[in-house]
Amino acid sequence: MVRKRMTHQENRSGSPAAMVDEPEKQISQMADKIVELIKLASVARARSRSGRPEELTEAEFLTLDALSEGAELTVGAIQKRIGVLPAQMSRVIRTLESKGGDAYVSCSINASDRRKIDVRMTAKGERSLRAYRAVRRRFALGILESLNETERDQFMSILGRISQIISQARLADT
Numbered sequence: 001m002v003r004k005r006m007t008h009q010e011n012r013s014g015s016p017a018a019m020v021d022e023p024e025k026q027i028s029q030m031a032d033k034i035v036e037l038i039k040l041a042s043v044a045r046a047r048s049r050s051g052r053p054e055e056l057t058e059a060e061f062l063t064l065d066a067l068s069e070g071a072e073l074t075v076g077a078i079q080k081r082i083g084v085l086p087a088q089m090s091r092v093i094r095t096l097e098s099k100g101g102d103a104y105v106s107c108s109i110n111a112s113d114r115r116k117i118d119v120r121m122t123a124k125g126e127r128s129l130r131a132y133r134a135v136r137r138r139f140a141l142g143i144l145e146s147l148n149e150t151e152r153d154q155f156m157s158i159l160g161r162i163s164q165i166i167s168q169a170r171l172a173d174t
Contacts (some may be wrong), residue, residue, distance in 0.1 A: 044139065057091045058131050059084055064104065064129040067121040074116045075107075093119060102126055 062082040067073060079089035096104040104125035110116035147155060
């Protein structure tokens, strides 16, 4: 059962029309804050990019990250793992094959199914992925260093719970 709290206006008028679903309103405000934080982080990241061709897009980062977990994946497996459309995945792979004049990935025809393409990260891709992660980590450290110990403990607890919820949702989708 959702608990409703009376607003100041309702206290004076007693009108049911003035009732506000406080938990729903709070959750909505939190969702808006999360969207705003994602936007701010994206803008900050875009401003920090120098425009160099070796800078990674989000889809390129996710592709290299997926490849870092194993030796080799098919294009289809990467596409499913990062949740992009097949046409976008093809563009990402083509870009990573010649990004900034260097190959971040190498592709070959799958030995057991010639319809599939196997993708492997190159040494240049590994270096770029490490550098990208380091930039993201420095950004996060800059924010987290501003929190006191109690705030960091609370934040870690909440992050753990959110991570658990997302993991459960991902399992349910498969």
